[in-house]
Amino acid sequence: MNVAQLKKLYDRMFRYMVDKNIPALSALHTEDFELVHITGIRQNKQAYLHAIQKGILNYYAYSDIEIIPQTPRTFIGRCKVLAAVYGGGKHTWRLQFDVEMSEDNKFKRIVASMY
Secondary structure (H helix, E strand, O other), X not given: OXXXXXXXXXXXXXXXXXXXXXXXXXXXXXXXXXXXXXXXXXXXXXXXXXXXXOOOEEEEEEEEEEEEEEEOOEEEEEEEEEEEEOOOOOEEEEEEEEEEEOOOOOEEEEEEEEO
């Protein structure tokens, strides 16, 4: 995928997170998807989607998407995200996701950090 395609896919993922569109979000991720949070907590696909659906992970808005290609199946995605997670208040986070994609261009693994 080129940078424009990756940016569109990354944008779509965040839009679905904000909208809590669980079926559409699920379709973007592999069945063996893993999210590693900033805290080091690891979630599989089911736990990740459940946390969004139940309001444990609340995403309200995002902006300033940046894509930095690494290898054919990995990239770094950055954006500013207005979120309230694990009972905390709303805060704008400068999130960086180190992303591994599957061969069919789905999110396979994401490691979150701040930039």
